[in-house]
Amino acid sequence: MIKTGNHSFKNFLLKLAACFALLFILDIGIGKLLKNFYFRQQSGYDFLTTYSIEKTKADILIFGSSRAVNIFNTIIFSERTGLSCFNAGRYGEPIFYHYAVLKAVVKRYTPKIILLSFDAGNFSNNTDAYDRITVLLPYYKNHPEIHSVVTLKGPYEKLKLLSNIYPYNSLLLPIISGNSNYSKKKYITDNGFIPIEKTFEGPLQTFDYSKEKDLDSIKINVYKSFIEECIRQHIQLYIVCPPYMINPIGTDHSIAEAKEIAQQYNIKFLDYSRDTFFTSKPQLFADFRHLNVNGVELFSNSVIKKLESLR
């Protein structure tokens, strides 16, 4: 039994219970309010994620980071293939996000074709990729299929998600923005595709790929799971690495590993990362990672042509 001084332990427990009761009520009330406004957004990145997870029924789905969002032109893909196309990529997101969205999508319907945009260094060891799982937290409660991905964020994630507010951590301003006209004007996309107008001004940077030798086995396993899920659902999967406007040294270990795995599963890996047609033309790039509108047109047509020859 805890020895007490002037104030009884019982008094302490009563006060503590009162504090928790107030917190509990506030958590439920504010959490519900945030949830309501989060899913009412009509524009912005979170809206596009919600659309990808809960609404899209496009025949062709494109997954990847900003290099998917800015480079795969959905209009060209739709016009050339006669199939509907949606770009489900999201800026800065690694394989964890794409796998979670895929799991949620295949629970509703089966797309015909999936293009996964792969980047150099995608398998490298960094904690940043795990932090980025945060964007999936609002979907945790209603989408049990993504639980395995969300819990990769940390050992206490399930505990944190007992709170109704925590899934919307740091989302207050994006939610306000996503429910406003300002956001509708700012985030205009063509089925998830966001073109970049500017032209690369240099200077050409040198990248030494040989330094990043340590690969993250969890990321590799999730990449494999992505491929296996597509095979299980009989979806035609193509993995594409768009071009870079850089001066590379050595081999990128992530690309090499991803290619080898794709080969094991008999999946086509289209590697444009050092395609001289693009890398010799800086005017096709917006920056060293992203093609601009001119580059996108050539690139999207080139990918479609290759896909047609492979089918």
Added chain:
Amino acid sequence: MIFNSFHFLFFFIIVTTLYFILPHKKRWLLLLLSSCYFYMAFVPIYILILGFTIVVDYFAAIFIENSAGKQRRLFLVGSLIANIGILCFFKYYNFINTNFSFLLHGFGLSNPIPYLSILLPIGLSFHTFQAMSYTIEVYRGKQKTERHFGIYALYVMFYPQLVAGPIERPQNLLHQFREKHTFDSDRVFEGLKIIIWGLFKKLVIADRLGIYVNGAYNNVAQQNGMTLLLATLFFSFQVYCDFSGYSDIAIGTARVMGFNLMTNFRRPVFAKTTGEFWKRWHISLSTWFKDYLYFPIGGSKVSVPRWYFNLMVVFLISGLWHGANWTYIIWGGINGFYLVFAIITKKYSDKFNSVTGINKLPRLYLFFQISITFLLISFSRIFFRARTVKDAVTIIKKILTFKGSVFNDGSAIIIYCFVAIFFLLTVELKKEFYKGSFTLSHHQNFWVRNSYYSFLIILIILLGVFDGGQFIYFQF
């Protein structure tokens, strides 16, 4: 184990509960074992270093007390050499070796001394200084030796302040381990409130600002002057909230169990001069240097040039204490220079004030003083935060161009940062200038107080950065 983790939350609940369940005589053992566990959660093997200094200082203090004259002094020197030796080996070996290599290279020679692949034991500078204060105080006759080895070990290892202070003095802390602390509901709530405010400062303010600051300072070449200027100002608030947040959690954690740790920060943002700043910032370290270095070398009771020299020495060593890098030494040097410069120019600044009449407008004058002090301290922190001296110089050059637009990645980070700073300043302004006025945090009504702290917790959950990681001062 860091304070802003679930690991620590569970640890804290278990240790505190057991502390009040156990009889008073066995509590020291619980605290000692839990402190060992806390420290070993970082790098287990380094507990041996801590153990070594504890054994050395424990016996050194007994020998000091039992001896007289030169022998007494010899034991103190031996203890100091052991402590400083360990600090130098783990913290400064490679730094000294690098500079030695550079020197030899100048003469066309190569350095035969090998570099060591050693990881700095966490909080080494903090617990070494705390241990040193014990033997010095025993030598000075101001502290009786602690004959109970376990309690002495606990004095060095007490987990709330083990890795980042406050750097306690034996007169304040040692006797508290022998006092019987009964469970006091009000005191526990008081401690919890301090912890919540500390967590708020760390998670909502410091780690949020850290996102912007790291983005700018880790890519200096790609940033423009305005972005670096904003990042520099943000860093001033970041480092304050990070470190004072840690101190608050340490003080609150100890308070829950009945221990009173010393105040480490007294709203340094409102310092009117750089001299006053050091009376408000990291007080436990400032007073340590004052008592054990500045006064022993003569302080201000010497010739004027020697006084300036003493100030510079203290600040240069303070810089070196923070880290084995020239950036920290320069940072210390700049702050020492500020003090010396202020003393030299005092009569001119007084004259300027009376000529311009600015001191006749007290509020404007106060704002002017606080702003200048904040800018001077922020400027010196460019060296504190920059990875290299070259980076720091580049940052200063770029800032002085005042060119470019502030970087904003569209994630509303800047808005969050400004709101966080505004909230901090509002709370601190109230504490600094309107002490007796209406208060929410200490309101008489339980529900008003409860609502305020619930609001802070909600803000932590809603706006806190949970992937921010370690406290900045852990590296020292």
